Amino acid sequence: xxxxxxxxxxxxxxxxxxxxxxxxxxxxxxxxxxxxxxxxxxxxxxxxxxxxxxxxxxxxxxxxxxxxxxxxxxxxxxxxxxxxxxxxxxxxxxxxxxxxxxxxxxxxxxxxxxxxxxxxxxxxxxxxxxxxxxxxxxxxxxxxxxxxxxxxxxxxxxxxxxxxxxxxxxxxxxx
Amino acid sequence: xxxxxxxxxxxxxxxxxxxxxxxxxxxxxxxxxxxxxxxxxxxxxxxxxxxxxxxxxxxxxxxxxxxxxxxxxxxxxxxxxxxxxxxxxxxxxxxxxxxxxxxxxxxxxxxxxxxxxxxxxxxxxxxxxxxxxxxxxxxxxxxxxxxxxxxxxxxxxxxxxxxxxxxxxxxxxxxxxxxxxxxxxxxxxxxxxxxxxxxxxxxxxxxxxxxxxxxxxxxxxxxxxxxxxxxxxxxxxxxxxxxxxxxxxxxxxxxxxxxxxxxxxxxxxxxxxxxxxxxxxxxxxxxxxxxxxxxxxxxxxxxxxxxxxxxxxxxxxxxxxxxxxxxxxxxxxxxxxxxxxxxxxxxxxxxxxxxxxxxxxxxxxxxxxxxxxxxxxxxxxxxxxxxxxxxxxxxxxxxxxxxxxxxxxxxxxxxxxxxxxxxxxxxxxxxxxxxxxx
Numbered sequence: 001x002x003x004x005x006x007x008x009x010x011x012x013x014x015x016x017x018x019x020x021x022x023x024x025x026x027x028x029x030x031x032x033x034x035x036x037x038x039x040x041x042x043x044x045x046x047x048x049x050x051x052x053x054x055x056x057x058x059x060x061x062x063x064x065x066x067x068x069x070x071x072x073x074x075x076x077x078x079x080x081x082x083x084x085x086x087x088x089x090x091x092x093x094x095x096x097x098x099x100x101x102x103x104x105x106x107x108x109x110x111x112x113x114x115x116x117x118x119x120x121x122x123x124x125x126x127x128x129x130x131x132x133x134x135x136x137x138x139x140x141x142x143x144x145x146x147x148x149x150x151x152x153x154x155x156x157x158x159x160x161x162x163x164x165x166x167x168x169x170x171x172x173x174x175x
Numbered sequence: 176x177x178x179x180x181x182x183x184x185x186x187x188x189x190x191x192x193x194x195x196x197x198x199x200x201x202x203x204x205x206x207x208x209x210x211x212x213x214x215x216x217x218x219x220x221x222x223x224x225x226x227x228x229x230x231x232x233x234x235x236x237x238x239x240x241x242x243x244x245x246x247x248x249x250x251x252x253x254x255x256x257x258x259x260x261x262x263x264x265x266x267x268x269x270x271x272x273x274x275x276x277x278x279x280x281x282x283x284x285x286x287x288x289x290x291x292x293x294x295x296x297x298x299x300x301x302x303x304x305x306x307x308x309x310x311x312x313x314x315x316x317x318x319x320x321x322x323x324x325x326x327x328x329x330x331x332x333x334x335x336x337x338x339x340x341x342x343x344x345x346x347x348x349x350x351x352x353x354x355x356x357x358x359x360x361x362x363x364x365x366x367x368x369x370x371x372x373x374x375x376x377x378x379x380x381x382x383x384x385x386x387x388x389x390x391x392x393x394x395x396x397x398x399x400x401x402x403x404x405x406x407x408x409x410x411x412x413x414x415x416x417x418x419x420x421x422x423x424x425x426x427x428x429x430x431x432x433x434x435x436x437x438x439x440x441x442x443x444x445x446x447x448x449x450x451x452x453x454x455x456x457x458x459x460x461x462x463x464x465x466x467x468x469x470x471x472x473x474x475x476x477x478x479x480x481x482x483x484x485x486x487x488x489x490x491x492x493x494x495x496x497x498x499x500x501x502x503x504x505x506x507x508x509x510x511x512x513x514x515x516x517x518x519x520x521x522x523x524x525x526x527x528x529x530x531x532x533x534x535x536x537x538x539x540x541x542x543x544x545x546x547x548x549x550x551x552x553x554x555x556x557x558x559x560x561x562x563x564x565x566x567x568x569x570x571x572x573x574x575x576x577x578x579x580x581x582x583x584x585x586x587x588x589x590x591x592x593x594x595x596x597x598x599x600x601x602x603x604x605x606x607x608x609x610x611x612x613x
Contacts, residue, residue, distance in 0.1 A: 012198075018322070019197050019359050026315070026367055030374040050250035053296045053314040058374040060308050063382030065390050068397030088398065093459035096223050100231055100305050102399055107304040118237050145396040147410035156396045 025049060030057045070140040070157065071105035072164075073123055075172075078131040085123075109139035112167040124172035137167040194355075201358035202351055205475045207281070207329040209364065210288075210320055212469035213313060214279025217291065220462055221272055221298075228268055231302050233261065238302045254293060255301035267294070281330020288325065292317045309463035315367055316470055323360030327352035329517065334568070338514035345509055345523050364473035369431035371470075372447075376427035385424060388417035400458045419453075426450050434474055447471055484518045491520060491565045492548030496558065497534055500525030503601035504593075505543065512559075515568035521545075542594050556583070556590040 002010070025045050031038045049055040075083045088105060091098045108115040120135045141163045145156040154161070230236040232255055240256055258264050271294035277287035295314050299306045326332040328351060340349045384390040392413075395406050409416050426446045433439040448468055455464035496512075499505045513521060524531055526539040534544045534552045545558035553561050560576045560583075563569040576582050593600065 015356060015359060016193065016197070019363060022319075022363060023366055026363075026370050030370070047250045050248055051252065052292075052318050053299055053311070054318065056311040056315065057378070058308075058311075058371045059378035060375055061390065061394060062375070062378035062385065065382070065384045065393040065397070067393075068399055070398050094461070096220050096462060097227055098459070099307060100224075100227065103305050103307065104231075104237060114242065115237065118239075122237055142397060147392070147413050150406050150410035156401060157398065 021048075025054060029055050030059070068142040068156075069106060069109050070142070070162075071108055072138040072140055073120075074136045074138070075123070075127050075130055075132045076134045076136075078133055083127070083130060085127075087123075108137065109167065112137070112139075116168045117170060120168070120170035121173055132172040134169055134171050136169040139165045139167050141165065197359045197362055198355035199358040200353050200355055201361055202353045202477045203323065203325055203327045203357045203361075204329065204477050204480050205361055205473050206320060206323050206325050206357070206364065207327075208472040208475065209316065209469045210281065210284070210325050211279055211329065212472065213316060213320075213466060214275055214291070216462060216465050216469070217295070217313065218272065218275040218279055221268070221275060221294075224298075225268065225272075228264060229261065231305060232298060233264060235261075238304065240301070243301065243303065251300050253297040253300040255297055267297075281326045281332050284326025284330060284332050288317070288321045292321050307463075309460075309466050312371065312463075312466055312470065315371075316364060316466070319360055319364045319367060323363075324352070324354060324357055327357075329568075333517070334514040338510050341510035341513050342507070345506065345513065345525075348519065361473055364470065365434075368470045368473060369434060372427045372430040376424055376430075379424050379427070385420060388420045391419040391423070392416045394458070402457060405457050423450065440474060440476075444471055444474055487567070488518055488520055494521045494548070494562065494565075495524055495531075495546040496521050496543060496562075497524045497526050497531050497539060497546065497552075498543045499539065499597070500527045502597045504597050504603075505601075512562075512569075516566050517568045518566070520566055521562065542590070555594060556586040559590075560586065 024041065025048055028038055028041050028045060029049050033039055033042065046055075070086065070088060072084060072086050075085065077083065088102060091101055104115075104119075108119050116137055120137060123137075124132045124135055140157070142156055143161045143163065145154075145161050149156075149161070156162075224231070231238065234240060244256065254267060255264060258267070271290065274287040274290040274294065277283055278291045292314070295310070295317055299310050299314065333352075337349045340347050379385040379390070382390070384393055392409060394400050395402055395409060426443075430443050430447060434443045448471060451464035451467045454460040454467075496509065498509050509523060513523065526534070526536060530536055531539070531544075531546070533546050533550065538544065538552075538554065542555035543558060544552045544554050545561055546552050547561070563572040563576045576586065
């Protein structure tokens with residue numbers, strides 16, 4: 001049985017150890033990895049940071065804001081007609097799915113080899129009423145858009161400001 | 176001997192400073208504000224996620240688990256990795272939503288907070304493409320709240336504890352909770368917020384967009400945050416872009432250094448709240464901005480809240496509830512009612528033992544009465560109706576008591592029925608109240 005003063009000392013030590021540990025963890029998680037000290041501390045802290053989802057960089061819109069991108073797809077129906085869709089156009093700012101769907105679209109554009117096939121299958125299913133035969137996914141990269149462009153009534157997604165890349169053409173399942 | 180004494184004194188001074196930094200006896204109220212806000216935000220966020228459960232986090236969606244588990248770090252865990260059938264995901268989602276609600280109102284906080292943390296981490300790791308800044312912030316703040324003794328104030332747990340005390344003696348009070356560990360956890364959350372601002376500013380300083388003063392323009396031209404109205408204003412008054420860009424960095428860099436000082440803290444808090452209001456209104460980052468503002472609550476001094484409470488009490492004035500101490504049902508109801516009165520605005524009087532000079536015993540036989548600061552006495556339903564608007568802990572009842580026409584129409588009828596049958600209701604379940612009646 002531990003006496004009360006010792007129990008208090010042990011509790012105090014444990015609390016001190018935890019706050020020190022967690023503070024270091026919070027500080028090194030976003031720290032740049034170029035120093036030896038940070039690298040060695042990272043080895044020690046990584047399991048803790050990963051398990052409790054504390055491994056964050058806090059680099060909102062930084063170092064550069066980056067250009068946006070937009071996913072589009074063209075569905076070819078059995079009659080050979082093409083239908084273009086911009087899925088992000090149907091999303092609402094006020095619903096969290098706005099960011100979830102956009103994240104998914106970014107993932108498709110950034111790593112098409114991983115996500116294009118599953119996305120194509122989902123989009124083909126979504127437009128089953130068109131009897132789709134094939135789908136072509138496009139990544140639209142936004143370019144520079146100046147204040148004068150805005151004042152002259154142009155839009156950042158106008159063809160002169162964007163670059164369209166074909167990600168992949170996929171046959172719709174069951175077509 | 177001198178060196179030994181010097182070392183000893185230095186260690187003592189260090190230990191004292193360490194204790195003052197971390198372990199000051201503090202209430203949990205700043206953390207409770209964060210708990211309520213983050214709980215409400217999480218509940219709304221994940222309720223809205225329900226229709227997309229299988230699309231984003233299910234096997235039939237666009238992120239099957241084998242895609243996530245490829246080159247998987249064993250320390251990255253999600254309960255969703257272990258679900259084999261869709262019903263398991265649905266059941267967990269339902270449990271998670273219930274726990275978010277429990278977390279928000281502070282019900283069984285000691286364990287629901289862990290379910291909320293596990294849930295948040297699980298959703299994030301099950302589909303690592305979805306989370307953005309706010310999800311990371313929520314996980315970091317939730318972890319601190321999990322180790323903190325939250326739920327001891329502004330919560331249903333506190334209500335239950337006060338009610339248990341009141342059932343023994345309606346006039347008894349339960350002292351507010353405070354502990355050195357609550358102080359340490361509040362400090363951890365403050366450090367988390369300060370570090371977040373610091374690294375956010377530092378990372379911006381490494382980018383040309385921010386140095387050139389054009390970052391805010393670029394943000395609003397991207398499809399994700401495109402806002403034609405804002406862009407029109409910014410395009411015609413481009414200096415606003417520079418002010419907003421440099422202002423953002425200035426606030427973010429000043430925050431971690433000036434938030435600690437007593438005189439500058441209110442200004443930094445106001446600046447940070449203003450900044451995040453802009454993010455919400457102009458960029459549509461409602462969830463992110465709200466969670467960030469809730470994180471700032473850790474810097475709200477408990478004495479500010481105490482002063483606010485005192486000012487509210489002074490404004491409303493003291494109220495006296497006169498009840499029938501021989502009626503077990505009335506005593507139990509009063510214990511519940513008073514348990515929500517965290518500011519202790521209402522005093523009580525048992526007219527059987529201590530008759531009132533304002534309300535006659537004959538009137539008291541019919542209904543309880545509330546005596547207002549100006550000497551007026553409101554009976555029954557009107558007494559409750561008056562209180563719910565003036566006692567912050569009862570504000571959640573305002574919608575029931577203030578529906579035009581309906582509240583009074585049904586409220587009076589229900590109250591009169593209960594008052595007329597209080598003898599019968601008292602015999603239903605006396606429990607601890609029986610002891611008081613003896």
